[in-house]
Amino acid sequence: MRVLGIFIAIISLCVHSASSIAQSNFQIDAEKIELIGGTRPFKSDLEIERLSVDRYQVFFRLHASAPSIPPEFALTFRFPKDKVNQLWNSQTWSNRSFFSLPSYDRAAADFSIVSGLTLNDQNQITFTSDDRFDSRYISTFVQEKNDTLIFGLGFFADNPPISQMQEYEVRILVDLRNIPFAEAVSDASKWRLNDLFQQAAIKKQNDDYPVYSTWYPMHRNIPLENIARELDSLKTFGFKSILVDDGWRSLVKMKVDTMYDYDENSLQTMHLFNEKRKEMGLKLYLWYSLPFMGGNPVITKKFAPRYIRYKAPMQIHVLDPRYPEVRNHLVSTYANFYESWPSDGFWFDFLNEFYPNAPTIICDDLGRDFIDTQLAVDQLMEGMNQRLQKINPGIFMGQEFASAGPDQAAGQSFLAGFVGINSAAVVREKMVNNRLLYGQHTPFMEIMGVHPRDKSEEVARKLQAILFGNPHLSFFTTTLPEDTKETIRFWLDYWKENRKILMESEFEPMQVANLYPIIKVANEAKIIYGLYADYNLSLPLVVKQPIDVINAKESLLISFVVNHDGSGYDYEMYNHMGQLVAQDHLKTKRKNTVEVEVPSGGFIRFLPDATAGR
Template structure:
């Protein structure tokens, strides 16, 4: 296939310079362009059932064009998709990625959920630009990758046609795991429910209030506490004009180290929020570092330190080590690293490579200080390239939005390597019914739940709901975090999620639909009803079995225990909205 060019400022991919396409894999075709060079490419099989594309064009930027027939295409997912996960026109689909901002990866899939094209950059550090979407002129779906000059071959992984997006991503994730020997260790505390102060207090935190919440959190089943924004000097007003010194506000925390020690004595690990690349004009150190921070941050009031400077990297490492050492912290919540993208594309060096140097130095220094260090990173800097640098990978901010938390945590988990995925802290109206609290907890079940409400303000039924769902989450952690997860199509927003391991299958249901179960195969099936109905319609897909059914309400109270025979076909099971059913095989 030959495409023609109509203008130098191409609106659609059909208007770009002509290129000759060749067969690549399944129904996907490829064309490779490199100005001033004669590019060569090969495709070979690599362990794990994947294919590796290698493109050589030394010293020249490279454009890789992929094209696939539309067929029965339903959507296109990529790590920065957000809510746009159906099909867009190629004049609309754009993405720029780097180590700290997504990954050059994508997956085209059809209405059955099967993949038509699944790929990911094997080397996720360099900055890259992507263009994608439906070519209206050619009736195809295209993906164009623009890669910077390299002295080594560009490597892109491809997955042959797969029955689901999740399965394709598992194969890619498995490859990254084997190729990343220095994954940051994941302490047990990173895999425990976490209490965060942000939505509960915003910046109005102090030692007394935090210690009160910590005592309640320890009793309710939390394992770690994060002190978020507001602990530092000038930490008020929702702006960042005062950041940079990273010293405790003496009015809020007269002796920060003593306060941290008191919380840790309750049995909780203690982490603090820091945004080490932000620099505000009110900080004492502003004059010293202003020349290293010429770009304004997107967040209000601050500039961004340029990590390409060795002096900046040393400064960031020193300040983070000082926080951990001086105050006895168990770890850090490192925020706003993606603000460094303000320097991307300015011709003065690759930001992703600079961040790799910074994070490598930071990891080495912090692990020397604490071998069990906790380090939280946040979307969009949670891709495979960050596996060596963080062990807690958090969903992007979505206050009170259980749907966004579900979608974002599952999106992150599709390509998460090493670290464990965390939800954005859960927030809900404490005057609403207990089902409201349960809804938020259920939305975060397939990740480590973080909670941020004032625990002392919870009505008793809300507190019961928190205790119950955290206890269920701990019991089902082998399935929810470590099991095989099949969430369905991305454009369906993961409204039926299955997670299984060790003969236990957890099925979370978020829309009114038939729920596939195999009671003869699984010794226990956990059905979570997050729909608007007070029942689930089961479709028994194996020979069936005699089971014990235990039904619980949103706060965990048992409302029915019975023995039933599940035969092949459809069954109506009364399960309250935001409740669950435990189905255990008896014969």
């Protein structure tokens, strides 16, 4: 189907339904898409492609006879309000949104996916968009009007590109399938990021996890040489790599009258650490936050006032990547350092510091070749990749994707991490958002710190908050009690044993409006539930594969719902250290709900029925 011409009037949209259950009765066609605002001097071109049953791809194009400033306009479509009980957005709702439904919008992702879902988290409608600007100038909104929800996309209203254009195309995905909302969001993200996911799959190294970080010991001022002496014990935990926090740079002396020239003698501790980890067969990654400029007089004088902002608490400036000399300096410094001090790669946490989410210093243009900070950062990363990969084609360059939120570590200077059990809920929420948007390529990396006084049960529950992501842990082994060490070893072993199901199988978070207190992953071999709040969990009539139900709550009782009188289930029960504490048979009799006490931080495993599959 193809519609050509300028949209002059507003075309009303109604998505018709003959049934409140069968999503296949909904259809999207050109006459149901509403244009708000004029597009002159551009002419418009609309094309709709049906990808599969209840899944559509809309192409909207603008073309003008001469380069022109892009117009501000919006595309909207209507949806029955009674089909939707809650809303989910990967970005914060725009100021054009107004509705009364419960909603979630804390992910703070770089792009927007909006989903309307039922109370039991089934998708009713999910949509997203993509264009050559990575949707940078597209906003999404939802409005409520009587018995209708109006879903919309706004174009070029906020911070539009200054440059003129002659052609423009946007792709819009609309998914009406009645499937778990997590699947719809995941498919929308794949639709948008498919090429990047394929590239990430090629480069992905699965042998780097779990990761040990020096963040927390160094934060507690434990010398790096003391940490180095503990590397032998890290192998007993099954760590595969080490991430050295940016604090390593405080251990080395920089020649003050030079541009990042370090005193070789001061690198002795780092060299000893490096040799020790090589002996242990551990990979090494350095956190190197170069664009934060302190008091070095040479650098301060050379680049002043080419700073994008000043971070007052740390008394440091952040270099402005919109200047070519700044980007060249950053790329050259990393490359020169890597040639003289090779590791398995760098972790970069500085990219988000360049984005103008915080107030940006306004100064005269001293030769910027970019106006848009994000485009300048893209150019910086491209130059970094090219230069460092010439030295080592297999070098690790940090996360492939920008992590979604919410962020819980306000005020932390470099690494994102958490120590207290009270932070576990928001950390889990962040883990879920990144899994929804990026699947097994998740950039989620909240480092879990372990304090010597942590209760081992709470250590287990903190680990369970990151269990469905790639675990990064930080602690000083010497100071930890034995039960804490045993707890850490068990749950890291559990993650490695179940990695394929935890990271690559169907991922289904539940109760969106309550911040995902239940998580389910499943494949043909196993089912795993993470319970972070009270919930009535349904058991199947016949258990065909092991079902692990992890009690990540403080309370002990877990309620199970059975829909057949006299059902029976064989089970094993483990405490938070992985010790078997019970083996029994659960008989439901005539009860519809059965309550079982499961150790906090532990789990119950239902075993396959001997008759399953017969």
